[in-house]
Amino acid sequence: MKTHMDQILHILQKDLRRLRWEIATVTFATLLLAWLNGDNRLVVPVTRQEQTLNQFCLWLAPLNVLAWWFLLVSLIHGEVIPGVRQFWLTRPYRRGALLGAKLLFVLLCINLPVLLADAIALSRAGISPATVWTGMLWKQVLFTLTALLPGLASPSSPPAWRKPSSPRSAWHCLCGCSRRSPSITTCLTTLSGG
Amino acid sequence: MLMNLLQPSAGQASVLGGDCRTLTGDGFRRIGYVAEDQEQPDWMTVGQLLDYCRPFYPTWDAALATEMITRFALPLDRKLKHLSRGMGMKAVLTSSLAYRPELIVLDEPFGALDPLVRDEFVESLIERAPETTILISSHDLAEIETFATHIGFMEQGRLIFAEELESLAARVREVEVTFAGSAPELAPDWPQTWLNPQLSGPVLRFVDTRFIAQDVAACFPAAHRIDARPLTLRDMFLALAKANRAAKS
Numbered sequence: 001m002k003t004h005m006d007q008i009l010h011i012l013q014k015d016l017r018r019l020r021w022e023i024a025t026v027t028f029a030t031l032l033l034a035w036l037n038g039d040n041r042l043v044v045p046v047t048r049q050e051q052t053l054n055q056f057c058l059w060l061a062p063l064n065v066l067a068w069w070f071l072l073v074s075l076i077h078g079e080v081i082p083g084v085r086q087f088w089l090t091r092p093y094r095r096g097a098l099l100g101a102k103l104l105f106v107l108l109c110i111n112l113p114v115l116l117a118d119a120i121a122l123s124r125a126g127i128s129p130a131t132v133w134t135g136m137l138w139k140q141v142l143f144t145l146t147a148l149l150p151g152l153a154s155p156s157s158p159p160a161w162r163k164p165s166s167p168r169s170a171w172h173c174l175c176g177c178s179r180r181s182p183s184i185t186t187c188l189t190t191l192s193g194g
Numbered sequence: 195m196l197m198n199l200l201q202p203s204a205g206q207a208s209v210l211g212g213d214c215r216t217l218t219g220d221g222f223r224r225i226g227y228v229a230e231d232q233e234q235p236d237w238m239t240v241g242q243l244l245d246y247c248r249p250f251y252p253t254w255d256a257a258l259a260t261e262m263i264t265r266f267a268l269p270l271d272r273k274l275k276h277l278s279r280g281m282g283m284k285a286v287l288t289s290s291l292a293y294r295p296e297l298i299v300l301d302e303p304f305g306a307l308d309p310l311v312r313d314e315f316v317e318s319l320i321e322r323a324p325e326t327t328i329l330i331s332s333h334d335l336a337e338i339e340t341f342a343t344h345i346g347f348m349e350q351g352r353l354i355f356a357e358e359l360e361s362l363a364a365r366v367r368e369v370e371v372t373f374a375g376s377a378p379e380l381a382p383d384w385p386q387t388w389l390n391p392q393l394s395g396p397v398l399r400f401v402d403t404r405f406i407a408q409d410v411a412a413c414f415p416a417a418h419r420i421d422a423r424p425l426t427l428r429d430m431f432l433a434l435a436k437a438n439r440a441a442k443s
Contacts, residue, residue, distance in 0.1 A: 084199040090227035092250045094219045
């Protein structure tokens with residue numbers, strides 16, 4: 001790898017392959033939530049179906065944030081900085097490239113789906129995303145600072161804190177916690193109009 | 195510390211001509227590091243590990259990698275976490291030797307490896323010996339003794355000595371002095387290089403770390419017989435450790 005960019009893309013490719021199922025799960029949850037949130041009928045739910053979907057959204061929203069965190073922690077945990085036993089420490093990693101790869105991952109796999117989700121929610125609510133794009137970008141900045149940075153700081157936490165960030169954690173978190181929320185089957189049935 | 199994983203509190207060391215504290219990133223293109231307790235990307239298969247490592251090293255030798263895969267019978271499609279300890283070490287060794295590093299650093303590489311795997315491991319290392327320097331940190335002294343050319347002995351962060359195994363074996367001897375009658379009292383000016391003296395009837399035993407036969411004979415003119423035998427590395431280590439402990443207490 002001659003350039004920093006080559007190494008950034010090489011590390012990014014590895015992370016995308018390692019976390020592909022987690023990325024798919026989190027992206028799906030984000031887009032689903034956006035789709036539901038864009039439905040004006042759910043603002044003041046009247047029918048039983050609308051109430052069920054509304055309740056589902058209330059459960060899904062915090063789980064989605066947790067899933068983003070788990071994805072972030074899993075990402076950083078792949079090449080964690082504190083410690084002396086990590087694989088990458090004795091390989092020709094350039095620190096700048098490593099940081100660049102992680103930031104690019106966050107942009108591609110979290111910021112971009114969230115931006116897309118916002119656009120979907122706005123469109124469903126009858127607002128053109130093109131008219132409010134600056135606001136959407138500012139929201140991304142705030143979102144990164146308030147929701148993502150604490151997750152990025154997690155590698156400096158004690159190892160025991162990082163244990164829940166196993167590769168399947170985001171999925172387990174979503175599935176495990178949703179047992180107490182309206183069942184996925186109920187919601188999918190409601191969504192399909194059944 | 196040599197790999198710049200830990201910061202030294204004092205002293206200095208250089209690796210491939212540079213201060214070890216400045217060793218980062220591209221410096222590791224010339225170094226192969228394998229440690230027993232090192233974390234590996236165990237979600238990768240062996241093939242993925244090698245494919246992932248290859249672009250980092252301009253000197254990657256695909257033919258050598260293939261040869262090692264064949265020799266070690268590495269299953270390319272199996273994840274590292276599903277490999278036995280020995281196979282895992284072989285996979286990591288392959289990923290660390292395939293780019294023909296100038297320096298190979300092995301930290302306790304033989305722990306929990308069965309004898310056959312050890313042999314294969316050592317064999318592949320010895321083959322690299324003409325083109326590379328191999329530094330092994332190990333407590334497995336019997337294993338090291340079979341192929342090491344130089345030995346360094348560290349105790350509590352201090353390098354006690356570092357020299358060729360041949361000269362070490364020549365100068366460190368267990369001396370057994372047999373007297374006709376009972377052995378004499380140990381003199382107060384007993385040389386510091388004579389360690390762990392033991393009196394047993396007419397026989398005096400000690401470890402001489404600067405053995406010269408004439409000097410020993412001159413010190414014991416009344417001796418009936420003087421024998422000096424070479425020590426194994428393990429025995430040398432024990433003698434030095436015991437002597438150091440006794441000196442401290």
